[in-house]
Amino acid sequence: MNESPPLETPVLLSKPQLSGQELPVSPDQLTYDEERDRSHLELKIDKAFSKAESIFREAVAALKEIRDRRLYRNTQATFEEYCNIRFRFSRRRPYQLIDAAVVLENLQECAQPVHILPDKESQCREIARLKDPQDRREAWAEITSEGKIAPIKEIKSIVERIKEKSFTPYTKRSEYQVGDVVKVKARGSSTLRPYDGYWGIVDDITDYFYHICISVKNEVIGCKDSEMKRVDLDKECRDNIKSISDRILALAMRDDLETPALGIIDALSRKTVFTEGDLWFLAKAEEWHGISQ
Known part of the structure; x- marks a missing residue:
């Protein structure tokens, strides 16, 4: 835990006494x-x-x-x-603490009084992995079923079991479809870190993963729904980006790809709106490597 500055008694200026009409207050000025x-x-x-x-x-x-x-x-x-x-x-720390505050609010919204509440942020962090407030209350009831808070290892086990029970397979959802353009968000995943910020195209959907084709890497990777974000495009732009994806893939598959061409396709793989200059550079890279459109 970070060491905090020494405690000080708050010092407040006297509340100003204004006569007549109050002076206007700037939006950034505190009352x-x-x-x-x-x-x-x-x-x-x-x-x-x-x-x-x-x-x-x-x-x-x-x-x-x-x-x-x-x-x-x-x-x-x-x-x-x-x-x-x-x-x-x-x-990250303030947001972890605010997540803990939300968890505490969820637990206290239960119809029946909750006599034992989390007393550590680490406990709340595990509960926060459950997105449904009702799932959080169910988990906490089990965690405190013996009249005290279970050890953190047991808390993790209970949360994981409830999370699996409430999980809806991706094949039964409608958030993403094959052909959708998405951006990869690695978050804390070391596996996805090399692809963070790249766009890709949903190639296949299984119960537990969306398979995303990353053209510049010439690879298909597995992502969870929290590890990607839809790129909202109209039909013309979506068709355009799929065409560019195929062109980037054709370049990425070459063994003789030179550094300038690598830089071009890497830059294009992080953009979803392309200028005429972007397409000119792509065409020149294709021409240099003897690839016909």
Whole structure:
């Protein structure tokens, strides 16, 4: 856990007394009440991450409120920058904590009172892998069935079992079809990292994977739905990109491909809108390597 700055009692300026009409407030300027709220919320976060993990529930709720109300806007341009400067959080850390706050909200929305709640972000992180709030509540009921929170290894096992039970095979879904153009999002996958940001075409669909043809790599890779994003194109653009995919594939299959041509097709494989200049370079690479369109 990151070491937090020393705790300080929030210092607030006296609320200004205005007579007559109030002066206009800039959208990025906090009101007196917002300044007061932000100071108290920050104090909750400081206490949680410098002392007891058991009060982390207050801290994650406070962080979420700062984000939702944009109480950082008078000092930093983005929430990520604010968290890094104020709490020394990495870029991912505040979002993990906010996910934990959402999980806590989901668990407390149950019709019957929940007497035991997560007291660590790592517990919430596992529960957050279940997207349906009802699945989250079902998992948590099992995790605390013995009157205490199960060990993290058991939490992972319970979540995985419920996730598999509620999983709908991709062949029975309608989000993606064969022929759709998608962009690969590697996220934390080391296997997909070499393809991150490339577009490809859905070549086949199985129960657990979408098979994506990546022309520039001359490979077909397996992706889950969370590891790709549809590229919305009209029919003309979709037909155009499929044609370009075939042309890139023909180049990528050559053993004598030179560095400039590699650079051209790599650049084209990260774009979904092509200029006349892009197509001119592609045609020149084909001409140089003796490939007829």
